[in-house]
Structure formats: C-alpha cells, structure tokens
Amino acid sequence: DGGITQSPKYLFRKEGQNVTLSCEQNLNHDAMYWYRQDPGQGLRLIYYSQIVNDFQKGDIAEGYSVSREKKESFPLTVTSAQKNPTAFYLCASSSSGTVSETQYFGPGTRLLVL
C-alpha cells in the first residue's frame, strides 16, 4: 500500500529535551511538508521541501529543524527552543509541490509536554 507513515502516534517531551518526529512516504513524491494543528486553528506550515537536500521555512519554523537526506523521508525535530510544542503534527506530501496539487497526509503525531 502506498502512503505516508508517521511515528510515533503519541510523543511525550520533557522540558529542555529535543524530540524527533518521523515521516516516511512511498508515493515517490518530490514535495513534503510539516504542519502543526492547534485546537480551533487552521493548519500552519512549519517547513517544506520540494526536493532532496533542500528545504524552506514555513510560517512558524522557529524552534523546529528538518532534514531531507532521502526522497522518502522528512523528519522533524522539535527543539528545546520551541516553548509551546504541545500540538498535533501532520506530515504531508505532494507530487511536485506545484499549485493545485493534492496533498496527502500521514496519520499525525500528538506531542505532549510533561
């Protein structure tokens, strides 16, 4: 089955700790995205990548970092600099990132701060 997988489903972070969220896709898509969803708000773009070894900041990149060493993988690290990390994190991909393309989402990771 083609699709996007995210792990873990739930993640707990202690104060001052960095954590990494995994996102893998086997759709052969070039473009990948990370979003954050908070209650009562729309999705907000954290980072996106159009091609391997290249990525760009989205609207709320502060306190986050990403890498794109392989086409199928786009991990997100939530650093200790992100002061309010509790949220639902969604990874998505699209064929090439051009306008009007459908984005396909993974099942998401819920991050909670202890």
Added chain:
Amino acid sequence: RKEVEQDPGPFNVPEGATVAFNCTYSNSASQSFFWYRQDCRKEPKLLMSVYSSGNEDGRFTAQLNRASQYISLLIRDSKLSDSATYLCVVNEGVDSNYQLIWGAGTKLIIKP
C-alpha cells in the same frame, strides 16, 4: 498574512437534511480552493477541489464566488458518516503549494 475564515459550528443536522456552509477569504488574488474533511483526531483528507464553474461530486457541491470572496460546500441527503470537520483551504500562490492558507474548520454533526 491573509485570512481564511469559517464558522466553527457545530452544525447539528438531522440525517437526510441538506446543509451548507461557507468559507470567506481575504486575498482576492487567491488562485485555487479546496475542501478537506477531517475526522476526529485523524488527518485531513481531500474532499474536493473547487472550480470557478462550480463542481459536484455525488451529494456534495462546491461553489466559488470570486466577487464576494467565498467558497461554499453543500451536502445533500446527509448521512451519519458525514459527521466531521470540514476544512476550507485557499492557495494564494501562483506556482507552488507553499502558500496554502487553512481555515480552522466547520464541525458538522449529523443526528439520526
């Protein structure tokens, strides 16, 4: 940053009824529009794109009103399985998908 606004609801609708909700956007240069469906604690999934001429997919009809800057979604003969949050998405970009603006969603509850 331009805005996309939706009535958060919830819209409580009896099964079999017709329900419609709108989404307003502030950037008149917006290029493309979508409706996504999100079930509770799940990821969003594309419901339909919204074309200038309007489009229909079974019980669902989407319309775009550029003059008044809103898109609408109409659901006919509503089913219990239609209960979800409906997200409006507006693409402000010309070339890429990196300028998607997401509404906060309208919650729909279909009652038996």
